Amino acid sequence: MSGKSTTIFIGSDHAGFALKTAIVADLQAKGLTVEDMGTHSLESCDYPEAAHKVCEAVLANDARGILICGTGIGMSIAANRHKGIRAATCTHEFHVRATRAHNNANVLCLGERVTAAGLAMDLVKLFMETPYEGGRHARRVALIEKPFE
Numbered sequence: 001m002s003g004k005s006t007t008i009f010i011g012s013d014h015a016g017f018a019l020k021t022a023i024v025a026d027l028q029a030k031g032l033t034v035e036d037m038g039t040h041s042l043e044s045c046d047y048p049e050a051a052h053k054v055c056e057a058v059l060a061n062d063a064r065g066i067l068i069c070g071t072g073i074g075m076s077i078a079a080n081r082h083k084g085i086r087a088a089t090c091t092h093e094f095h096v097r098a099t100r101a102h103n104n105a106n107v108l109c110l111g112e113r114v115t116a117a118g119l120a121m122d123l124v125k126l127f128m129e130t131p132y133e134g135g136r137h138a139r140r141v142a143l144i145e146k147p148f149e
Helices: 012-029 047-061 071-077 093-103 117-131 136-145
Strands: 007-012 033-036 064-069 087-089 108-113
Touching: 007 012, 007 047, 012 033, 012 064, 012 108, 012 117, 047 064, 047 071, 047 108, 064 071, 064 117, 071 087, 071 108, 087 093, 093 117, 093 136, 108 117
Parallel strands: 007 033, 007 064, 064 108, 087 108
Antiparallel strands: none
């Protein structure tokens, strides 16, 4: 995994809680360090708060993050408000490979209501293992980071 930190930061709202819990257990069983930033129950909560916590940790630690809500879309929108975060909602293995290799995505967003747990585990594994290619993609990633005027 590229970056300084090998800790994976993960968060969800209530709609992503069950999938988050399963992913945390799976990653820890594989010997990875995971920091679960909440939520810690099925009680209704606001997904932007979880997204902001995880994104701040990802940026502060040069790490990767995982965010889970009902569809993954709300988390992605909230996460991408942070300069330096490249969050992608992925529902297919090709999505994950491409966004890591071409966009250097540092946050994976998943939807518990639209992604089966087994597929989600496969997507997380690919997200952690797929390197950023750089090269011709670096110019485009730099353009993403450039502020609009």
